[in-house]
Amino acid sequence: MKAHRWQNRMQCGGFRRTHPRELIMKILKETDKHPSAEDIYIQALNVNPSIGLTTVYRTLDLFVQIGAVQRFDFGDGKARYELTDNPPEKEHHHHLICMKCKSIVDYTDFMKEELELMKKTEDALSTQHQFKIVHHTVHFYGYCRKCISPE
Amino acid sequence: MKAHRWQNRMQCGGFRRTHPRELIMKILKETDKHPSAEDIYIQALNVNPSIGLTTVYRTLDLFVQIGAVQRFDFGDGKARYELTDNPPEKEHHHHLICMKCKSIVDYTDFMKEELELMKKTEDALSTQHQFKIVHHTVHFYGYCRKCISPE
DNA sequence: ATTGATAATGAAAATCATTTTCAATAAGTG
DNA sequence: CACTTATTGAAAATGATTTTCATTATCAAT
Numbered sequence: 001m002k003a004h005r006w007q008n009r010m011q012c013g014g015f016r017r018t019h020p021r022e023l024i025m026k027i028l029k030e031t032d033k034h035p036s037a038e039d040i041y042i043q044a045l046n047v048n049p050s051i052g053l054t055t056v057y058r059t060l061d062l063f064v065q066i067g068a069v070q071r072f073d074f075g076d077g078k079a080r081y082e083l084t085d086n087p088p089e090k091e092h093h094h095h096l097i098c099m100k101c102k103s104i105v106d107y108t109d110f111m112k113e114e115l116e117l118m119k120k121t122e123d124a125l126s127t128q129h130q131f132k133i134v135h136h137t138v139h140f141y142g143y144c145r146k147c148i149s150p151e
Numbered sequence: 152m153k154a155h156r157w158q159n160r161m162q163c164g165g166f167r168r169t170h171p172r173e174l175i176m177k178i179l180k181e182t183d184k185h186p187s188a189e190d191i192y193i194q195a196l197n198v199n200p201s202i203g204l205t206t207v208y209r210t211l212d213l214f215v216q217i218g219a220v221q222r223f224d225f226g227d228g229k230a231r232y233e234l235t236d237n238p239p240e241k242e243h244h245h246h247l248i249c250m251k252c253k254s255i256v257d258y259t260d261f262m263k264e265e266l267e268l269m270k271k272t273e274d275a276l277s278t279q280h281q282f283k284i285v286h287h288t289v290h291f292y293g294y295c296r297k298c299i300s301p302e
Numbered sequence: 303a304t305t306g307a308t309a310a311t312g313a314a315a316a317t318c319a320t321t322t323t324c325a326a327t328a329a330g331t332g
Numbered sequence: 333c334a335c336t337t338a339t340t341g342a343a344a345a346t347g348a349t350t351t352t353c354a355t356t357a358t359c360a361a362t
Contacts, residue, residue: 016329016338037320052341057320073224077349078319096282105282109275110268117261117268122291124260130296131247131256137290140273145281167309167358188349203312208349210310228320229348 006068013066020044020051024059028069034080034095034104072137076102094138100147107140114138157219164217171195171202175210179220185231185246185255223288227253245289251298258291265289 006025007017015021027035027043035043041056060081063069072080074097085092092115096105122133157176158168166172178186178194186194192207211232214220223231225248236243243266247256273284 014338018329018339020340050341054321054342055340058339071226073226075222075224075230079226096276096280096284098282099285105280107276107280109279110272113268114272117264121261121265125247125258125291128260129247129256129258130299131249131291131293132299133247133291133293134250135292137292138287139290140276140282140284140287142282142284142286148281148283165309169310169358171311201312205313205350206311 006063006066009066009068010062015062015066019048020055021059021062023047023051024056025063025068028063028081028083034072034074034082036078036080038078040081070135074102074104074139075141080104094140096140096142096144098144098147099141100143103144103146105144157214157217160217160219161213166213166217170199171206172210172213174198174202175207176214176219179214179232179234185223185225185233187229187231189229191232221286225253225255225290226292231255245291247291247293247295249295249298250292251294254295254297256295 010017010021023044024040027040031043033039037056037060038053040060041051041053044051044056060069060071063081064071068084069081070084072082072095074080074095083090091108092111093106093108094114096107098104118136122136125131125133161168161172174195175191178191182194184190188207188211189204191211192202192204195202195207211220211222214232215222219235220232221235223233223246225231225246234241242259243262244257244259245265247258249255269287273287276282276284
């Protein structure tokens with residue numbers, strides 16, 4: 001199997017290529033959702049019924065550390081994970097969160113303008129606040145079509 | 152005592168004006184930090200040693216529901232609370248989060264441009280995704296001056 | 303002001319996501 | 333193949349938040 005970006009990054013870090021790690025990465029690559037650790041665990045059980053939830057947590061932490069995965073907190077008490085959008089598998093996007101049903105929708109509108117502004121802001125923040133920026137998130141909170149009810 | 156915005160909002164909702172609620176609102180008004188429920192609880196204990204942590208959680212939930220307070224998840228496992236920035240007590244701002252020491256800094260740079268872009272984006276999202284947007288957050292993650300170490 | 307209905311409170315127990323511990327297992331190296 | 337050590341899975345521990353329930357405080361109506 002051809003070595004992928006994330007595998008190279010792992011090997012540079014001295015990490016081992018294991019079945020659980022391959023499986024979890026596969027699941028992340030194939031989903032277009034925003035799975036929690038448990039969502040991923042349940043998926044993984046279908047392929048490897050002996051995998052442990054602990055391993056899922058640890059593997060996700062590892063992926064986050066090597067920059068292959070991004071972790072999001074949308075405010076519903078559990079972390080959610082997505083492949084980092086720099087590599088081609090996913091384009092840069094942000095999130096719409098329904099405050100009622102907690103559904104999450106990706107959007108990519110105005111990314112050009114947004115990236116411009118973010119670049120400018122990042123520069124300003126780097127100098128004015130002496131912060132080295134690594135990444136940013138934009139979340140829109142509101143109500144999805146299904147949850148907009150005439151009150 | 153003069154009734155404030157949040158009190159009116161509470162009364163419209165049929166909620167009671169109680170000592171714990173007044174106290175917690177006072178604490179929120181006086182801080183310029185990003186306190187967690189427990190932070191607020193500890194503050195509150197100085198004034199009212201019999202207040203319960205449970206009440207703090209419930210009160211914060213209530214304030215969030217009536218729109219007086221905004222809840223943030225910066226990814227360190229505990230929610231943080233701030234007065235909503237529409238009223239004059241706080242101006243519209245976003246956050247810089249240090250990924251190492253977890254410190255949080257407010258920033259207000261480029262708010263004019265940001266609000267313009269966000270307005271445009273909100274409009275687009277409202278129509279294209281049929282989402283009714285209530286608010287948005289922008290988080291920048293990186294490393295603060297203290298935590299930038301030559302590695 | 304007193305009363306009464308009921309919303310709000312506080313303490314303790316329960317829940318839920320996540321982390322830690324530790325003995326057993328599997329990866330990569332020689 | 334054998335060895336060193338990272339990784340795993342199960343169970344227990346943790347920590348934030350929520351629920352339960354008996355008691356207390358608020359507010360509206362007397």
